[in-house]
Amino acid sequence: MKTIYLDNNATSAVAPEVIEAMMPFFRDQWGNPSSMHVFGGQVKKPIDKAREQVAALIHADPSEIIFTSCGTESDNAAIRGAAEALGPRYNVITTRVEHPAVLGPCRYLGERGHRLHEIGVDAAGQLDMVQLGEALRDGPAISSVMWANNETGVIFPIAEIAAMVKAADGVMHTDAVQAVGKLPIDVRKIPVDMLSLSGHKLHAPKGIGVLYVRKGTRLQPFMLGGHQEDNRRAGTENVPYIVGLGRAAELALESITKEMTTVAALRDRLEAGLLATCPDSRVNGDRVNRLPNTLNISFEYIEGESILYMMSDVGIAASSGSACTSGSLEPSHVLRAMGVPFTAVHGSVRFSLSRYTTQEEIDYTCNHLPPIISRLRAISPFVKK
């Protein structure tokens, strides 16, 4: 059976070019870059090149790129590192719809003497800018606001938010894990101090991430015990993965137009197809300011996990915000924060495409989903007769 992968916001396929770029660093050039001999020397240049490739993707200076082990490490290093450098006098501001990798450290600091503000969102998932303004007036703050939401794809007005934070003399971090590679990002134009990105969301493997740190940002290193990454992140460099991420960043920069046009058109085709054939369905989140690859749609009266299982039987992979799929009993905190009714939260399905998604796959999905939805509704006690 053919399989159709529409869960790219969870993780993405490693690009063949990336695998090719990485292989020599497993097979032959396995040296430690800190070594003085030839083995060390031959892997220093490739790391520098990867750093340049990643910097180019977000228009940063290579010296501002720190390689980490994943997006979650980048978020932790940024938020906890800034808090440690600046002290408990600084408040922490974040949003109610962040990824747990940001909410976790922010709430941790909230329990340890920092005043914590969690900014809400409206029904479209857009940030409450008035509430953000009020929180910023409460004193100096470390703010962490995501660029784009992983569940709904909603894009925050990050330029405006960063400008507000900087005007209040605060520190601005953004979790851009979902945005990098899908949207053009230019840190010369947007005054964020720190930005997290993750390799496996942009067709590099899992186990590699980046924290961009603008020159002059005060940050206490998270990992101690080594001089690597200019004393900002200890630990022997993960050479093959760094090289792989560099290549993936280069490919992402080349394909950004494709992401914005072709992928967006396929997503719109999927959206229109499903809305037309599945009654009592609704799109969650701002449909204008949205990642080009993401569609979050709720099918009323039925439950997400059941939908996913049946989709999986016909070879379609996606994810859901339903409680049964979250690993806990709580349904999606993002959709709940938006005030999406419980009925719709439990029946939510997220489709996330990539530049490898084809029109044939989208049409297959459009054809196979409606029977699943009506089959489950036939079992449900809530469908209005």
Place this chain on the structure above:
Amino acid sequence: MDHFRNPRNVGVIENPDGVGEVGSLACGDALRLMFKLGPDGRIADVKFQTFGCASAIASSSALTEMIKGMTVEEAGKVTNQDIAEFLGGLPEQKMHCSVMGREALDAAIDNYRSGKTEKKILAGKVVCNCFGVTEEEITRVVRENGLSTVEQVTNYTKAGGGCGKCKPDIEKILEKARAERLEAERKAGAKTAPRKLTVIEKIRLIEQTIEREIRPLLKRDGGDIELIDVEGNRVKVALRGMCAGCQVAQFTLKDVVEVKLREFVSSDLTVEEVRE
């Protein structure tokens, strides 16, 4: 998985003899179960509708297959474990689906017996407000499944899986059930004629009693206890935490530790404190 992909007995029955509804959209799963009796007093037809995950659908389907042909009395004895077993086991986090099946069946039987058509009003104190789970329900599930941790209770009933505020209350229910179980064990033990404990049995029983009966009491006040040694009938313990150096430690030793050990292990024990 077959009961999920090809659920049996989906739908509604005209003029059913019993209808049971549990759960709600907010909870994330819900089940409506109805049955009709045949002339022989056995369940002739049973149908269900489910909103929920794969396990919820499979549990509902399995339940309907199980109770077909049973009398109402027999059906009343079906437990959530029976449902899980029928399906060849359910993952721990999905046990609440089988509990929901049993609840709906109970509700349908109540409805048949009382003739009342309104939804069963939740009996007893609501412990978990997020999912509307009562003390009665938790106590029953703890008893039937021999649960001992809050996490298990969450897996079986969902209670405590939302905001988590009710976890201390669940802990109290577990403590109560634990005490009941111990009491029952003791009674069962008493019936089979008191027999002299071997040294190993005695030490194990002392440890068990400290763990279940004594430590929870001390922990409530920030204290703790450690069993150091047992010499004949002399039990040597050390008090820890807030209990160590506490003014009323002697009182605690005699009136709590010794009383409990005499009650649950052997009436000729004495307790001594070891100071290091």
